[in-house]
Amino acid sequence: MASxxxxxxxxxxxxxxxxxxxxxxxxxxxxxxxxxTKVNVAPDMSFAKCYISIFGGSVSNDEVHKNLVKHNGExxxxxxxxxxxxxxxxxxxxxxxxxxxxxxxxxxxxxKD
Numbered sequence: 001m002a003s004x005x006x007x008x009x010x011x012x013x014x015x016x017x018x019x020x021x022x023x024x025x026x027x028x029x030x031x032x033x034x035x036x037t038k039v040n041v042a043p044d045m046s047f048a049k050c051y052i053s054i055f056g057g058s059v060s061n062d063e064v065h066k067n068l069v070k071h072n073g074e075x076x077x078x079x080x081x082x083x084x085x086x087x088x089x090x091x092x093x094x095x096x097x098x099x100x101x102x103x104x105x106x107x108x109x110x111x112k113d
Contacts, residue, residue, distance in 0.1 A: 003043075010039040012083065013048055013091070020078050028071055032057025032064050037098045041091060048091040051098035061097060068095045 002010070014036045021034045028034075038051040052068070054061045068075070072093055080090045 002041075006041050006043065006045075009045060009087075010041050010048075012086070013041065013050070013079070014039045016079055016082055017050060017075070020075060020082075024078075028068060028075070029054075030057060030059045030064050030067055032059065032061075034064065034068070037100070045087075045089060046091055047094070049094050049096060051096050053098050053101060065095060065097055 017036045017039070021029055021036070025031065025033070033055045035053045035055065036050055037053050040049040040051075041047070052065075054064050057064065072095070076090055076093055079093075083090060
């Protein structure tokens with residue numbers, strides 16, 4: 001179970017990632033809208049799993065995900081510039097596509113039939 005400190009750090013990372021994706025959507029997100037749905041931080045604060053939802057855009061979700069993974073170092077560096085005074089160490093980031101909305105839509109579709 002996550003501690004209160006972990007939950008606060010998860011919220012800060014989620015907010016900052018959202019701002020970074022919004023400001024740099026052309027280069028990082030290839031024009032698609034990327035939303036950070038959830039962040040899980042390891043107890044030692046060295047690793048963060050970031051779940052993202054991708055909407056719109058002319059490219060596929062996999063291409064946007066691959067581009068984010070490719071620019072992982074730049075995203076972490078930008079977070080370090082923003083949060084360097086608050087955090088002792090910026091965690092390593094791992095991006096995963098959140099498919100919970102697709103799963104919920106599939107359940108709704110099956111229940112309607």
